[in-house]
Amino acid sequence: MDHALNTAPHAEIREEVRKLCARFPGEYWRELDARRGYPTEFVKALTEAGYLGALIPEEFGGAGLPLSAAAAILETIHAEGCNGAACHAQMYIMGTILKHGNADQKARYLSGIASGELRLQAFGVTEPTSGTDTTNLRTFARKEGDKYIVNGQKIWTSRAEHSDLMLLLARTTPKDQVAKKTEGLSTFIVDMRTAKGLTIRPIRTMMNHNSCEVFFDNMEVPAENLVGVEGRGFRYILDGMNAERLLIASESIGDTKWFTQKSVAYSRERVLFGKPIGTNQGVQFPIAKAYAQMRAAEAIVQQGLEKFEAGLPCGEEANMGKMLAADAAWAAAEACVQTHGGFGFAEEYDIERKFREARLYQVAPISTNLILSYIGEHVLGMPRSY
Ligand SMILES: Cc1cc2nc3c(=O)[nH]c(=O)nc-3n(C[C@H](O)[C@H](O)[C@H](O)COP(=O)(O)OP(=O)(O)OC[C@H]3O[C@@H](n4cnc5c(N)ncnc54)[C@H](O)[C@@H]3O)c2cc1C
Secondary structure: OHHHHHOOOOHHHHHHHHHHHHOOOHHHHHHHHHHOOOOHHHHHHHHHOOHHHOOOOHHHOOOOOOHHHHHHHHHHHHHOOOOHHHOHHHHHOOHHHHHHOOHHHHHHHHHHHHHOOOOEEEEEOOOOOOOOOHHHOOOEEEEEOOEEEEEEEEEEEEOHHHOOEEEEEEEOOOHHHOOOOOOOEEEEEEEOOOOOOEEEEEOOOOOOOOEEEEEEEEEEEEHHHEEOOOOEHHHHHHHHHHHHHHHHHHHHHHHHHHHHHHHHHHHHHOEEOOEEHHHOHHHHHHHHHHHHHHHHHHHHHHHHHHHHHOOOOOHHHHHHHHHHHHHHHHHHHHHHHHHOHHHHHOHHHOHHHHHHHHHHHHOOOOOHHHHHHHHHHHHOOOOOOO
């Protein structure tokens, strides 16, 4: 276990993040979990330390670090029992502005996002009727002079109540008027602080995730807030997905390390029938297996990060890494509960909370089936299924 932690890249960053996380122990997360509260102090600490602006270039006030550094930050947060989901999107949503925004948008938003003065951590893509079938989304932005009028609804817009800006994907040309269904979708920066006709409704979920439904009723968005070229938004969103998947995979790797450490420690100290329960291979093997799965995921994620940083296509590694890491975390979570017996269910052990949190990554930000379908079609060249 120590081997995996000590040889990982960005050792200094990991050490500093570890120290920061030590200020936010299990009690902190437990209390928030019970009332579905937002970890304001934790997010403030990460912001002040500059971690959430890690990927923003120095010319815009960020740390200008590579994606692997952001991955190390999020992995460590999770390995220490904390949760990056409250703010991880502040790190990567801005990538769409950085890559596809104009000079004015970069000047207007990036330094504020780097300092934390502006929170861009809401991402409005999923809708209740279309779900994973993104190009069938219904939210429509109609151009009228120098603004767009937006009508529709999003679901699972995480952190919407704790964000100043939202990156919104909406249709700007009806689907029956475009040659390909991926065309005619556009991305907008919505200033949620001033937007009229915007309603946010929180959804209570099995874990503390601050996810919401968002309704747009003739919401006006200035035309200058369109990112890139009208109609090309789907491509821009896809562009950001590999980074997101590699970062979420890193969180799952961190979760696996946390569960594994807990399981190993308990299996050594819990004595039954005159010997530690860890001496039983029935206890050891599920823990060992999940650890092996995690190390494989870690290797693929590392390859993905290297390719991403070299500007090479990394869809295969990003997708496989995300799936393998989420599977490893879920296997480690299951082994951890089982190893702890009844105590695995007690809130004060934090295992049941992490168990609930780890389950999400089988579904979001992309579900396992859709990853398998990506591998089948785009990596292995099998016929398209949808
Ligand atoms: C807590 C939480 C936070 C989230 N945060 C955000 C966010 O901030 N922004 C955002 O835009 N979205 C967010 N999401 C949405 C998330 O990305 C979706 O839930 C996810 O992509 C799955 O979509 P869906 O829920 O609509 O399921 P559906 O698309 O309805 O799919 C249901 C099931 O059917 C399977 N399925 C569908 N089509 C196929 C197929 N062709 N072949 C095989 N299986 C298939 C899926 O794998 C899935 O298991 C969040 C979700 C949750 C639960």
